[in-house]
Amino acid sequence: MTYSIIGRCARTGQLGVASSTFSIACGRRNESVMANVGVSKSQAFYLRQVDVTALKMLQQGHSPQYIMSKFQSNDEDFDYRQFGIIDREGRIAVHTGAKTRGWSGHLVGPDFACYGNVLKGPQTVQGIADGFMSDPDAPLQERLLRGIEGGRDAGGQEADGEPWPERSAWLRVVGQLDWPIVDLRVDLSNSAVTELRKIYTVWKASSI
Secondary structure (H helix, E strand, C coil): CEEEEEEECCCCCCEEEEEEECCCCHHHCCCCEECCCEEEEEEECCCHHHHHHHHHHHHCCCCHHHHHHHHHHHCCCHHHEEEEEEECCCCEEEEECCCCCCEEEEEEECCEEEEEEEECCHHHHHHHHHHHHCCCCCCHHHHHHHHHHHHHHCCCEEECCEEECCCEEEEEEECCCCCEEEEEEECCCCCHHHHHHHHHHHHHHHCC
C-alpha cells in the first residue's frame, strides 16, 4: 500500500526520494537519503535497519548490487520486502519480494527506480516513471513529485478491488551539504499527494 521513487540528478549530483502511502506519517522515516552517498528506500514489510545498513554500506564504497546480494543472503524475510538503492554514481538495485501483498512491482530507468505494493496494477509504476521522465531538465524535486503524481493519476493503490487513498506523502532531496534542500511532508490527508503539491508550491515561492 505504498509507492515510491528514488532518483539522482546527474547534472547536480542531488539525490532524493518521494513516497506516498495509505499509512499515516510516512515522512517520519526520513533516514533514506544521505548527501554525497545515495538513497535507500524500503517499504512493504518495513524494517528500519534495511535503510540504515544500506546507506552505511554505500558510504563504505559497496555497490547497490552487492548490498542487495548481502541482504538476500542474510535476511530471512527478504521475500516479504521491497526496497531500492541508488548511489551517487547512479548505480541502482531494486527488489520486490515474491511474497509482498497485492500487485507489487518496480521499474528502473536512467537515474531512477520506482516501485510499489498493493497497487492497482503495473500502470501505477509506469505512471510514476512517466511522470519523472516528463521533463528531464526540471529540478530533481519537481521530477520526483511529478513521479508520485503520475502514480496517483494512473490508479494509485488498490486492495480487493477497492481504491485506497494516499493518506501521507513526503519529498526529500539532498545536495552536497549535510542538510536537505527540500524536506516536505503530509502526515494525514485523504489526498496527500495533492496536498504535497500545494506545500511544494508555497515552498518554491518562498525559497526564491
